[in-house]
Amino acid sequence: MTMNINQSDINKKQIDIINQQYTEKIRESAKKVLLEKKVDVVIGFKNGTEPMTTEPCLINKASDADKLIWNEHCRLNLANYVKGRKDKAAVVAKGCDSRNLVNHIIEHQIKRENLYIIGVPCNGMVDKSLNLKELKVEAESDTMQENLDLFPINRDMLQDNCKTCIKRNPVIFDEMIAEPVKEREWTKEEKLKESFESVNKIEAMAESDRWSFFNDMLSSCTRCYACRNACPLCYCPTCFVDESRPQWVGKGTDLIDVRTYHFLRAFHCAGRCTDCGACEAACPMNIKVRLFTKKLDKECFENFGWEAGMSLDERPPLDVYKVNDNANFIR
Amino acid sequence: MSEFEPKIITILCNWCTYGAADLAGVSRFQYPPNIRVIRVPCSGRVSPKMILSAFHNGADGVWISGCHPGDCHYITGNYYARRKFMLLKNFLEYNGIEPGRIHFSWISSAEGVKFAEVARDVVESVRQLGPAKYFIKKELDDNDLCSCLNKSNPDNNLAKNILEEQAA
Amino acid sequence: MKIIKIDKKIWSDGVEKSRDSYRLIGPVKDREFHQFRELAKGEQPDMNYKNSRLSPKSIAFPQSETMFIYDLDEKAEEHHIMQDAEKDYSPRAVIGIRPYDAKAFKILDLNFNNSDYQDPYWVNAYNCTTFISLAVNSPDKFDFSTSCATGPFDDSAVDVLLVDYNDSYLAKIMTDKGLAWLNAAGFTTKNGEIDGAVTGVSEAGEDIYEIIEKLKADAESKIRSKISFDKIKEKSILDIFNAPFWEDIAFACLNCGTCTYSCPTCWCFDIQDETNGRKGIRQKNWDSCMTPLFTVHATGHNPRHNDWERTRQRFMHKLKYFQDKYNQGIMCVGCGRCVEQCPANIDIRNICNQMNNGE
Structure with a gap:
């Protein structure tokens, strides 16, 4: 099987570096579009209240942009949070989110000119149930952290839909925060x-x-x-x-x-x-x-x-x- | 089995197949009385909700019929319907409904003979399958006594077993 | 209050024996998660379970419960008249329920059984149930029960509190109802004597109290998350209601019913008629304040039109209105299910603290 996906050998450290780079770029872009008044709000993810959780969030001040993050737990689809918005919104979008933004546009739910798409090349999301299965969910946070360090994204850990993803890079975007990742060529x-x-x-x-x-x-x-x-x-x-x-x-x-x-x-x-x-x-x-x-x-x-x-x-x-x-x- | 008389919900477009049913009637063509006709403006009007609703309420089969492609009173209604019906049929079968329970046809208002013929075939095909098995709403008076708890599921782990067997 | 020691070797036989006079309910693993349901003959409660996905409230407040049955067929006797649905309120015991899930029943009881109104379905189901609770030795990371006036060893809402201790269960007998079940299971002696007379018990008395206290302190020390709601009561409803943080808190909320359905203290329900042909039932179904249908008026007006207003309602009800109305703390036992299961990470612990400390 010819797999172009390079996740299998990405270890936790590399993922951390990617996450950090993505996070910085997302914050930078968010600040820029807010300060330049290109948009009224930025929709992205922030850290959740527990390790390995994230929460969609709305940023409307450049000074809040540092709340934004990116990691392999950003599972929800942010296109869900722009439907019906009347203001101009920047959205942090991975491949599938951007495809849903396309849907919204062709179904006349949002206007392309009201969107500023911050494109994220996606390395896949980790299956949520691994949180519970692979890691001891105990009250002590020290053991949690140790387990986290041993946590690479390999194909087995991806959620099912990411294993068969056909579009990891955004379809439409106003800017990309990193070089596109390699797409798998499917016949x-x-x-x-x-x-x-x-x-x-x-x-x-x-x-x-x-x-x-x-x-x-x-x-x-x-x-x-x-x-x-x-x-x-x-x-x-x-x-x-x-x-x-x-x-x-x-x-x-x-x-x-x-x-x-x-x-x-x-x-x-x-x-x-x-x-x-x-x-x-x-x-x-x-x-x-x-x-x-x-x-x-x-x-x-x-x-x-x-x-x-x-x-x-x-x-x-x-x-x-x-x-x-x-x-x-x-x- | 020979005693079984299927109930078939038949959804007909006003402009073609309903006319065909009329013509079959006035022409005294024989067809089985198992069909219950519902008239809709266009086969494009038919929603999957209606099909499931028919099964919920005890239909043994569903037959949907409209104008021939190109003849739609609304020009393109049946072209759209055709795509929807294909997905619907395949999706129903994916869910477990037997292929012979749901039928589609294009019958123009001049085709009284075809109407009687398809009606016979549909009824026969559903008769062969016997009474509906799936998507039937349960009898309401047969509620569990305590209704206090989730009951254990007799099919428990069946799905897992099937998938495991296939994998092996 | 007496304590007996039950050897784990005789546990399952005793549970089985109690079936002669009780219907048994307990946690069993169904696919990925545990759930509370009636145990089939020979089926044992899984005493090693961590948590059930849905709370055990469905024991007395099922997701869907038939109240009446009717028949519109004019040939039928008593047609067009609502008949009571048949119910079985014979004695039953729920085994292995966590102490704070049992505590939640006390909270539900305030709503379903008070001087103004008594819900017969709730009252009968609650009264016929004996709570054989299992203390939680190692609470999970979502647990914040100690902040909610209960805890992993709370014995205030149970009939028997079992404490898992090496090869045995230490059973704190809190009520006569609890004693009756222990008698039925044969864990007490024939003449109903408790102390020391039980199989394998030698160290009844002070030692056992100390052991339990130690296990309790251990368990409670493992709970790291805390909430405080002391200031919420003093604040005016409108101040919290109009606080600036709600839209921000609720932004991520999908307005699904996960939190309300998994919650042991969410009690809202809806009454629906369902007919099939000429027969029909009137049923009581769980409802959820997260759905627009919950408050929509017949005119079409919805006082909680926006998603975030519905999210606010849930927390205002649990943490403010309930406190004001009943003066019995908050409508939350800190089981952590909503925190764990929320797809969008809406965390009641954060929200409570924000309501408490925010402006």
Whole structure:
């Protein structure tokens, strides 16, 4: 397998150096655009309250720009925090965030001229559950720190969507804070086989197994809607789960309602999902909700050659048609 | 099994297939009475919510039909619908629904014969599959007694086992 | 108050034996996380669990609970009349609940069972439950229970407090209800005598008290995070409500329901009718102040229209309104679940301190 990803041999020290460089550049850019009054606010990440956590934050004074940071725990998608903004905002954006900004622009949620995109070449995000699994989560912070020092990003530690990332550098940006990282060159076959491996596995199951597989997977879902709320694509004024005339989805804990919610949520993201992984990063029960959106990504890629958020000039696949689209399933 | 009469929710576009159903009727073409027709302005109006809702409420199959490509009253509605339907069908099957439960067709208002023919095929195909198994809302009076706790899940670890088996 | 020592060798047999007169609830691992649920026959509570992902409040306040059943079929007897849903309030014991999760039940009780209003579902479910709690010897880094008038060894809300000590559990018997369960499990002698008469107990008395005190001090010293809320009570509601920090605090908040659903003291609920054909139920579901639907009026007006106002509501309720109304501290037991699980790192410890110390 030809992997161009150089993460496997990046050790903790190198990651620290990269993080530090990125952080400094982000702060510098934030100060500059605020002082030059190019933007009203800067949206980025700051350190969280515990080791290995981050929190999206809004900076509106150049003197606060030193709060901004960058590291391998910036999992949430900051495109989620610009939708509906009327002011001019600078956004710190990794590859997938920028793809969602493209989505927002072509869906008329924000105007390109109101955005200043601080592009971050992304080395991938660490899987959030490793915090708990790999490291002893004890009250003593000394042991925490020791463990942190042994913490490299190798491929196994990346969150699932980063393992199959197709765009690590921002698609659109106003400035880049570092040289672009090397992208993996995928052939179509490689993508279908490797990138959609999780989907392929489920497709290979028998029908009834697929049904029980998802029942099982979703039985711990509490419908907190963290997956929906973390998703930049979800901006309907009233979500279908809140509609009451007619009520499409029951409000109780019936598994069929849970399945319906996840089915329709994923369907709403068809042809729009950039596989940024914010939904899985947000899920408190660690449910692999990407298995749904990824299937629709695969359909769009296979049938329409579409990958969301890669260009400002193309409409999403369900917003266009071709006269000769596949019709062999229709009588 | 021969006793089983499927219930099929049929969503027809006003301008073509609904006309075809009318024509089949006045022409006295025979087709099974298992279909329940819902008329919509255009096949482009059909939302996945409606399909799931049909299954929730006890439909054994769903059949959606509109104008032939190029004939849409709204010029392009069915072209958009076609892309949506393909994703929908594949996604339903990915979720475990059997391929024969959901059907699509283009039938113009002149094709009363085709309407009767497709109706027969749809009903037969769903009859073969038997009653719906998935996405049915449970009977409401059969709630657990205490309703106090999360019950243990009989399918526990099934998913894990399946994936592990495949990996092996 | 008496203490007995239970050898771990006889523990599981005793638990199984208590099934004759109790339904048992305990922590079990389901996929990645532990959850509290009714234990199937032969199933043991996992006494080595660290924390359950969701709080055990669902024992008496389930996420979705059917209250009434109705039938709209005119041929049915008593159609169009709400019938009580069948309930089972026979005695049950929850084993291994953490002391502050048990304490949270006392807080919920203030809301569901007070002089103005008694929620029958809550009251019955709470009353039929015996709390066999397990002290937390090594609290995790999110734990700040000692700041919330409870702690890893708090025995104020439990019937029995078990302390894990080498090969045995030291059981502090706090109530008669607790004693009854120990009797049913056979951990006491036949004639109900407690002291010294139990299998493997030789050092009942002073020593055991000291041991427990030492374990307690050890556990409490491991808790590093602290909050203070002493000044919040004195401040006026409007001063905190209009404080400048809210929008900043709430910026990252996704307004999902993770914190409210995992919280042992969040008690808000919503009542919904659900019908299927002619049959229907009326159910009580968890609600969350994070969702816009929570406060939206029939006119369409929403007094908490903005995301950050809803975030503010959660903390104002827990840390200010509750204190003012009940005068019993804050509506938080410091279990740390919301801090651990929040996707956006909204940290109640920070917010509380900011409310306390901010201008």
